[in-house]
Amino acid sequence: MPLDRADRHLPRPALIDSYGDGGFRLGDLSHRGALVCLTDGIWAADIAAPEAIGDDLIAFVAGSTPPVEHLLIGSGAAPWIVPDALRARLREHGMVVESMTTGPAVRTWNMLLVERRRVGAILLPVL
Template sequence: MEQQADDDLLLIEAYGDGGFRLMDRRVEGGVLVQPTGFYPMDAKTLDDLKPEHFSKIMNEGDRPEIVLVGTGVKMQLLPKAIRQFLEDANIGFDIMDTGAAARTYNVLLMEQRRVACLLLPVD
């Protein structure tokens, strides 16, 4: 087994001002991040969030063991439809504010866990 260097991992480098920095690129708005890539999305608030925003993790052969959901400046409960969708898909999830979700994703990824995160932007 060969250990990956942190430079080889798709880490969340920064967040704020309505977007994120990943792989030295600025991404405006919300984003779905997983070890194999990141996917900008049009959702900026929980009201905008739909089950379809999670479609990339459903199509992957190696589904995450946990999805972190960053709900913005503060932790908020997920809409019932999103909760039910993740539960029906048998995917574990944890909700937290976006900053905590970004940091937790990075730590879990460095621990070589199968993790993904959906992050809503903060200003």
């Protein structure tokens, strides 16, 4: 099911305090499963593998206000190489994409968020 901005979400970006055991902790919240973290909020995502990132999710990320310039993909516990076609589609929306395992992606998200950069992240849980 595609994400919708009207879906229940945290209506602001937030630092991620911890991750693991299939989920994430941010502030006083805990979430099991994947997250889409953007400049205008954080949403739960029904995505189990980075290969499942498709046009609906790209359009959702591209609709962020202000627009995302740097998209991080936290691929879970295993590294994943961004296919050229996905990289090109994101570039059409003005985004540079970088893939890494979820731990480094969480740390990079936090750092870039503190720097007030226009960053987004698709974070898969680490089990």
